[in-house]
Amino acid sequence: MKRISALGASALLCSSTLFATELSETLQSQDVFDLEYAADLNITNDGSEVYFIRHYMDIHSDKKLGNIWKVTQNGELTPVTTGKHQQYGMALSPDNKRLAYISSESGNPQIHMQWLETGATGQMTNLTTAPSRLTWSADGKYLAFQMFVPEKATPPVSLPGKPEGAEWAEPAIYIDDVYYRFDGGGYTKPGYTQIFLLSAQGGTPRQLTFDEFNNNGAMSWSQDGKQLYFSANRHQNFRLEPVNTDIYRYELASGEISAVTDRNGPDNQPSVSPDGRYLAYLGYDDRGTNYENTQVYVRDLSSGKTQSLTADLDRSVDSLHWDGSSRGLYIQYDDQGKTRVAYQPLKGKAKQLTDKLGGQSYGRPYTSSEFDVASDGTVTFTYSAPDRPADVGLHTGGKDIQLTHLNDDALGHKTLAKVEEFWFKSSADGRDIQGWIAYPPGFDKDKKYPMVLEIHGGPVTAYGPHFAAEIQLYAAAGYVVVYINPRGSSSYGEEFAQTIHLNYPSQDYDDLMSAVDTVIDKGFIDERELFVTGGSGGGVLSAWIVGHTDRFKAAVVAKPVINWYSFVLTSDFYPYFYKYWFAAKPWEDLEGYMQRSPISYVGNVTTPTMLLTGEADYRTPISESEQYYQALKLQGVETAMVRIPDAPHGIYKRPSNLMSKVEYILWWFEQYRDERPVKN
Template identity: 60%
Template sequence: MWRHPLWSEGSEHLFFSFDDKGDTVLAMTDLEGRLVRLAEGLGGTSLGRPYAGSAFAVGGGDVFAYTAGDTSRPADIAAGRPGHDAPARLTALNENFLAHRELARVEERWITSSADGEEIQAWVALPPGFDPGRKYPLILEIHGGPFTNYGDRFSTEIQLYAAAGYVVLYVNPRGSTSYGERFGNLIHHAYPGKDYDDLISAVDAVIDEGYVDTDALFVTGGSGGGVLTAWIVGKTDRFRAAVVAKPVINWASFVLTADNSPYFTRYWFPALPWEDPEGYWARSPLSLVGNVSTPTMLLTGEADLRTPISETEQYYQALKLRGIDTAMVRIPGAYHSITKRPSQMAAKVAAILAWFEQHSATE
């Protein structure tokens, strides 16, 4: 999917960005349709989780500038010109803060899904001072969307979890963008589904590397990641604790209370909820709550219009009725972007780490 197309000064070239396997690329095409990739590694403007987030501009002589980031730094400004040397980074905005700190090293992985052999891209953030001879607790952190992607981009939340001593695994399961139409549509009218197997296969692959404590597995995710986190604890008891952030729990109630009901009912389901109640229920994490034994905290903004807090309240009440250890964190005045302010991001991470610590193997 092309984003933010801009014409060159003489309207001879069209510049645009797109995502390719978890990386954001700047490219241009001429009037004959010839495509040139100009720069990779655009990003750095989405600070919380490692989502795509970038900007670029085009000036005279086809000079282009863009936000350049990687897993160790948020956005700096880089610039280049087609047909000349490689783009150069012009700023180092965070060096006085980050240069003297040891950050998590983030490594790419490719995983084969147990569901059907689909190849799945993932990343592992290793804690500062990582020792492969030790055993570390692991956090599986799941992206939302579901039609979006994570990548090798800076993430405050991932870095904070790693700084607390966790190996952090994040994955682009089927349905994620940047792998083409076929891969994205694998979850069409089938979400959640085999994306669960993609995530669990990634966990198993990292465990096989030998440095993860299998008695200290944790899972969290927000929005679509909250859906999958709730789905996971309904399917397995492998995780010691979970944090479900701003989830959908009951698809029927969601499509009748969320802010974009016509879209969700038209594209995410083959029928309206009263026409196919069984189909909606079969894909609802609430249908699996009878299986849950994992201590599960919920975390949602009280003003969330996308995944209304009534979804969180349903799951919380269901867990309480079952006698499962649970807690509900309500963020006053917060919409779907529950970490819009730095203080909210800090509070979110602190709450998640406190819940995991409370339910750690050494509790």
């Protein structure tokens, strides 16, 4: 393995400083602990104030914590809660006089309340498991919420003959459920998510549902408080049909549950109109493809007549909010890497309001955002910029206003990468593909730079012009960073996303290589210094690339799928993957699975390739990385494996894990660098 002599043992995990002009001027990996971002936005009825959770990274506990803050239209910030806690969600009462929120202040997540006029606070519950989805009744008298209710498990075997005081091994664990472990949650316990009712005055919560279904979707009250609408998968085969959710109505007086929708496909996010006449929700008909556009449906609750408001919108709607007059809805959707909010009337065409949403996925530049709407139509949203994580923004009077500047103190004195959009045509079929270039600080177009191709996961997700600590850190280390949305990405319409249906990896490889060639043609890339990395679906494509070309000096394959056969049979969400990503079960189409598996092309690999995965990753289990690592060893390819202890698929859940990921990737690339940037 080639090594750079200037790198001593003490510097191996500090490679991000190699090309920095000054430590204080460019972003360093430890700076991730200084980042903050806004989430859980709640705007008051008159639009004058926005409550939000101000998330921050606690360097002592290595966790993301947060407190509730308030910001006014003139940008005045006030803390609502303080302390080193985790806030899990909040909801303003309909009259805006109380704020209900879930907090770990007492050790375990509990429902708390603050009376906003007096500032008085109180813990409202003493629950044994974590509550979620706080939902106020229209009159402000009740809160509905959801909570997992465990069931007692009795093992089928009990060992006889154990003497009193004997220290035997831990008993065997018996598993018979379809879903027995989930990424980020570990091995499951028996039980189901149920709906509860809590008086706004406090007291003992009342359990409303008692069945063997997970009643865990969004909820919305009828205006008279007599019904509660919620989404769930209450079909007998719900374990093997994971996306087939419907909208249900719960009668508070009788406890009767009835289905409002009944079709093959997901129906979710029910929302009753302010006048109580309509029910809006999101959904689509399941055609068994890898992707369908989620549409906005509105049902007249009296007649049952239902219409789609967005049938002509070739984009997938993520969330919705009614206007104050019940004449239309505000909707959010991704379009060409950006997230937009538009107003969709019940009759007529939608009107776009803003495309500046994003910034909540601070590790990589994914589209991730949220919004809320006041009764007067003022929209608050997570404000996105390429050089900042999510702030609180406002759309009012036809203008976008940035209310907070949460990271100016941490990033304002840093020289960050400039992010520039570019379009190009794929060599596969001439298809237009969108991408972005992040230029290293101090970029000089007359120099030659090394390049990192960074590939998103999903695979049906989208990158965009959003802040990403990983991209910024690669650029700070002196690399030009290129990232694109190859075919199969979301935000470009149904046909674009479905190009990879039963065909992934597809011509994504051609899209990615065309992006590399396009940037090289700009004249500032050293063609001898090309590197590639990506996570999840990006790990699949990184491994696919090194199995099909040797043009890259080194690669880091993060949390990949290497063998589709083994992946489908070890991943946590396997009933979905085999059904929507393949035409048959693995043993029914061995050839098809293996043709699409990077392991089938490991014999072609000559590129030095490192594997990096969390040991608690149950989405793309670390056994996938181990397969590739061992195969590369057998092939005599230079390889290494980095295992992140206790990390799930979302490695950046803990800030130090994000640091480890970036530093190891940069260190690996540095082992194969030939020279520093030079003049043309």
